[in-house]
Amino acid sequence: MSQISGGHLVAKYLKEVERVGIVFTISGGHIENILDGLTQYQIRTIDVRHEQAAAMMAHAYSIYNNMPGVCLVTAGPGFTNALTGIANAYLDNVALVVLCGRHPLRDDLTGALQEMNQIDMVKPVTKWCATCYDIKRIPEYLSIAFRQATMGRPGPVFLELPPDILFVSTDEKSVALPVRRIHKTYVQPDPSELEAAARIINSAKRPLFIGGSGVRMSGSGDALAQFIDKTGFPFALLNNGRGALPDNHPLCINDGGFTGIMTGAPQADVIIAAGIRFNWVMQATKLFPDAKVVRIDIEPHEIDRNRASDVGLAGDCGLVLSKLLPLVEKQDHGEWASKLKNAYAAFLITEQEQRKNPSDPIHPNRLVAKIMEVFGEDAYYVADGGDTSYYGLAGFSSAHQAGVLIPAGALLGCLGTGIPFAIAGKLSHPDKPVIVLNGDGSFGFNSMEFDTAVRHNIPIICVVNNDCAWGMIKHSQGMSLGKDRTTCAELGMRHYEKMVEGLGGYGELVTEDADIVPAIQRSVASGKPACINVVTDPTVTSPATVMFYQNFAAI
Amino acid sequence: MKFSALLFVLYSVLKIASYTNSAFKKYIGKVSAKVLIKTEDGERARMFIFDKGKVSSFTGDQKKFDVALVWKDADTAFSVMSSKKKDASFNAAAEGKLKVLGMSVYAQWFEDGIKLVM
Ligand SMILES: Cc1ncc(C[n+]2csc(CCOP(=O)(O)OP(=O)(O)O)c2C)c(N)n1
Numbered sequence: 001m002s003q004i005s006g007g008h009l010v011a012k013y014l015k016e017v018e019r020v021g022i023v024f025t026i027s028g029g030h031i032e033n034i035l036d037g038l039t040q041y042q043i044r045t046i047d048v049r050h051e052q053a054a055a056m057m058a059h060a061y062s063i064y065n066n067m068p069g070v071c072l073v074t075a076g077p078g079f080t081n082a083l084t085g086i087a088n089a090y091l092d093n094v095a096l097v098v099l100c101g102r103h104p105l106r107d108d109l110t111g112a113l114q115e116m117n118q119i120d121m122v123k124p125v126t127k128w129c130a131t132c133y134d135i136k137r138i139p140e141y142l143s144i145a146f147r148q149a150t151m152g153r154p155g156p157v158f159l160e161l162p163p164d165i166l167f168v169s170t171d172e173k174s175v176a177l178p179v180r181r182i183h184k185t186y187v188q189p190d191p192s193e194l195e196a197a198a199r200i201i202n203s204a205k206r207p208l209f210i211g212g213s214g215v216r217m218s219g220s221g222d223a224l225a226q227f228i229d230k231t232g233f234p235f236a237l238l239n240n241g242r243g244a245l246p247d248n249h250p251l252c253i254n255d256g257g258f259t260g261i262m263t264g265a266p267q268a269d270v271i272i273a274a275g276i277r278f279n280w281v282m283q284a285t286k287l288f289p290d291a292k293v294v295r296i297d298i299e300p301h302e303i304d305r306n307r308a309s310d311v312g313l314a315g316d317c318g319l320v321l322s323k324l325l326p327l328v329e330k331q332d333h334g335e336w337a338s339k340l341k342n343a344y345a346a347f348l349i350t351e352q353e354q355r356k357n358p359s360d361p362i363h364p365n366r367l368v369a370k371i372m373e374v375f376g377e378d379a380y381y382v383a384d385g386g387d388t389s390y391y392g393l394a395g396f397s398s399a400h401q402a403g404v405l406i407p408a409g410a411l412l413g414c415l416g417t418g419i420p421f422a423i424a425g426k427l428s429h430p431d432k433p434v435i436v437l438n439g440d441g442s443f444g445f446n447s448m449e450f451d452t453a454v455r456h457n458i459p460i461i462c463v464v465n466n467d468c469a470w471g472m473i474k475h476s477q478g479m480s481l482g483k484d485r486t487t488c489a490e491l492g493m494r495h496y497e498k499m500v501e502g503l504g505g506y507g508e509l510v511t512e513d514a515d516i517v518p519a520i521q522r523s524v525a526s527g528k529p530a531c532i533n534v535v536t537d538p539t540v541t542s543p544a545t546v547m548f549y550q551n552f553a554a555i
Numbered sequence: 556m557k558f559s560a561l562l563f564v565l566y567s568v569l570k571i572a573s574y575t576n577s578a579f580k581k582y583i584g585k586v587s588a589k590v591l592i593k594t595e596d597g598e599r600a601r602m603f604i605f606d607k608g609k610v611s612s613f614t615g616d617q618k619k620f621d622v623a624l625v626w627k628d629a630d631t632a633f634s635v636m637s638s639k640k641k642d643a644s645f646n647a648a649a650e651g652k653l654k655v656l657g658m659s660v661y662a663q664w665f666e667d668g669i670k671l672v673m
Contacts, residue, residue, distance in 0.1 A: 259659060267645050290641075339649040346648035347659035479587065543660040550664055553585035 002173070006135040006166040007033025008040055009175060010099065013139045015041040017180050018146055020070050022046060022061065022427060024054040028074020030101030030114070033166040035072070046427070046456055049448040051078050053420040055085020056407075056446070059094050059156075060417075060424035063240050063402050064380075066219060068095035068149045069424070075101035076114025079122075084414065086156050087125040091411035092240070093213060095154035097145055098122075102131065102162040118160060127155030135165040136175050143178040151183075153299045154217060187298070189313040189320060197294045197311040198327035201231060204270035206336050208253075208291075209233040210261065210282075211317070213240035214275015214298060216401060220244065220318025224274075227321045231328050234337040236261050238276060242404050247397040248377060251337055256344040257394030259543075262287065263344040272296070275317040278306040279411060296320045351394065358513035361537040364388065364465050368395030368437065370516040371463060374524075375433045377403075380425045384408050384418025385439020386472020388465045390542035392437045400432070408442065416445025422460040423453055433524070435461045441470040443496055453529035454504040461523055462531045464496050467538040475541035476549045493535070500531035510534045558629035559614070561636060562592060562601040565669070566612040569603065572672040573610045579671045584608045590665045591620040594629050595654075603665070622661035627652040 004012065011034060014020040022044045027035055038045050048054045051073045058069030073082045079100050089096040103112040122129050128148035132141040138161070145157045189197075201207070215224060215237065221244050228235055234251045237244050238261075245252060253260040265271065265287040274296040276282065295302075295309040296317050303312035313320045345352075355369035368391050371381075377399040383392020389409045396404045405425075407417035422436035443464050453460055474489035481487070497507030506526035508519040516534060523530035572579040583605050593600035597616040604611045626632035631652045635643045644666070647653040655662050 262659075262663065263645065263648075267642055339646075342651070343645050343649040346651070346653060347655045347662070349654055350656050350658070480585065543658050546658060546660045546664075550586065550660070554582065 001171050003169040004172040005033050005169045008037035009138045010034045011037025011041040013142045017177050023070045023072050024057045025072040026051055028078050030075045048452045051081035052085045053446045053449050055082045056417050056420035057424040059089045059096050060421040062095050064428035068097050070097045072099045079118050088412045088414045089156040090125040093154055095149040096156035097149050098158045100160050102160045105162045105164045122158045126158045129158035131160040135170050139177050186319055188315045194323055200292050202329045206268050207233045207270040208264050208268040209235035209272045211237045211241045211274045212276025215241040215317045216244040218316045218318040223318040223321040230330050232331045232333040243401040246399045259347050260344045264340045362513055364391040364536050367534055374520045379433040382418050382421045382436040385442045387542040388439035390544040415442040419446045419449045423458050426458045426460050438462055438464050440464050440466040450500045450503045450505050450529055459529050464533045466533055466535050468493050472545045475545045479549045497531045497533040506530040508532050558633045559599050568672055569610050582668055588661050589620045591617055591623040594626050599629050620657055622657040625654045
């Protein structure tokens with residue numbers, strides 16, 4: 001009779017049922033047996049330096065691979081450290097499986113080490129959470145966790161595994177592994193709703209398609225491509241949906257960044273919003289009060305949030321688009337699309353000039369353009385920061401799915417996501433360059449993960465947009481409090497490149513335009529995780545800061 | 556001439572609204588912005604200055620602004636700016652008759668402000 005421990009059973013399930021390849025973790029006594037199981041079942045572990053980063057890496061891994069990312073954290077502080085990352089995945093609707101240690105059941109209410117009520121704390125930021133009490137039910141609980149994370153609208157799940165079930169053993173044969181089911185039945189809209197949507201789509205004169213994370217999560221690339229090809233709708237792909245069709249598609253308006261949408265949406269007579277929530281990222285209801293709106297969302301209750309839709313189509317984006325396909329007419333909106341592109345280009349003249357012309361000090365828009373000059377579209381980009389997120393969003397462009405991610409621009413607005421995302425990006429796409437543009441403030445949160453990158457040989461390239469300040473905050477305080485009263489907003493000049501060198505990576509400081517490209521090229525040649533610390537103009541801010549300030553000013 | 560007069564009238568309306576129109580007063584109450592409106596050749600130009608509730612203005616081309624709306628010529632500027640059509644500025648931008656320099660978010664802010672007083 002062969003015995004298996006609870007910890008090994010966890011690993012066995014992950015490997016044999018879910019085909020998990022990587023687990024992001026930090027060790028801890030409570031989870032030792034799972035870690036040993038990961039070794040036994042040859043699942044790669046990426047052991048990081050802060051549990052927040054483990055959750056963020058697993059979150060990003062889920063986006064890059066369209067399968068749930070898994071992180072494993074220990075009880076108590078391991079758990080609380082991971083909370084920010086879990087909350088981020090929750091607001092980002094990303095499938096994340098968090099496995100967590102717990103004080104022994106036996107020791108409940110005795111003041112055990114790291115004893116705390118984790119479940120009540122995590123409940124509001126998870127789609128599902130539970131504690132498993134029986135070693136034999138470990139596979140069943142894990143199966144529920146993965147199903148909950150991935151089915152319907154995805155989200156993070158949390159499974160607490162106490163030592164009482166991890167460190168004991170049971171007869172391996174007595175525990176059957178559940179099947180991993182892929183359903184062939186989907187929620188889909190009624191034909192009358194599809195026809196109503198098609199009527200609106202067919203009558204559009206100035207349409208715009210806006211796709212969000214749901215478009216990419218549903219793997220709807222083909223259906224989307226056919227839909228766009230047939231309807232001729234110009235489109236923008238936002239959030240984690242960026243790259244479901246390449247940025248350089250002739251009908252894509254992503255090169256206009258947010259200005260493209262700000263310019264086009266108010267003029268559009270029909271908007272199709274697919275897999276995207278109408279929240280602050282979309283300025284809720286303000287942008288297109290007059291357009292007819294067709295919403296496609298896997299979550300029916302999302303459809304009329306903040307703005308009533310003319311037609312709401314509940315279902316998986318790819319499926320709904322393929323159902324719409326035979327009902328929509330072949331159209332050519334090329335004239336409207338080029339008009340739209342010309343219009344927003346007229347609003348971006350200054351940004352284009354900043355990209356084209358060298359300046360001293362370096363303008364962040366120029367820095368982004370220089371990074372693009374080195375890597376082009378065949379690369380993965382992440383940006384993290386306040387103003388820095390805007391510069392990255394507006395200037396980066398990629399031919400790949402999720403090729404440009406701006407995690408701090410998501411609902412949680414969480415700084416520090418950039419380096420963990422880039423590490424997950426490089427693990428997912430080892431043969432492509434992965435570049436993160438980091439605000440110097442944001443760099444501070446998870447820059448110890450350069451140690452992780454060095455230990456695991458994950459050569460990301462981090463370019464710090466160093467304005468020696470929490471730029472977005474400094475500039476918005478300048479607008480509200482006055483430039484002479486800014487507070488807690490200055491950081492000073494710091495040699496982040498030396499810090500990375502000290503951790504075993506490659507580092508360079510850049511202060512002049514002409515040195516940007518050679519420094520980046522040398523960092524690539526080094527083959528190491530690299531930090532190029534670029535000193536940029538501390539006086540400039542981005543339109544995002546102005547918009548946030550205007551929003552607050554209107555309160 | 557018509558364009559310069561229009562800009563002057565616009566300034567007067569905004570100035571009066573900054574005292575009398577409570578929605579507009581709230582709208583501009585916390586914002587500082589310099590909005591330049593001019594023709595491409597710089598012959599006609601007026602700067603609108605918003606300083607946390609106060610509105611002032613003067614004529615003449617300027618280098619320092621938050622946003623500049625640069626019109627191809629005065630006639631186009633007049634006809635678009637006095638038009639009630641929602642797509643007038645959009646069309647002008649698309650046709651190369653309007654360029655927006657600096658930060659275009661201020662142009663949107665300015666346009667939304669005008670809607671409150673017109
Ligand atoms: C975790 C976290 N802490 C604080 C904030 C508030 N915040 C928003 S933008 C910003 C400044 C970011 O500075 P930096 O990363 O240097 O980027 P920059 O704005 O200079 O481009 C801060 C502190 C936040 N969004 N997230």
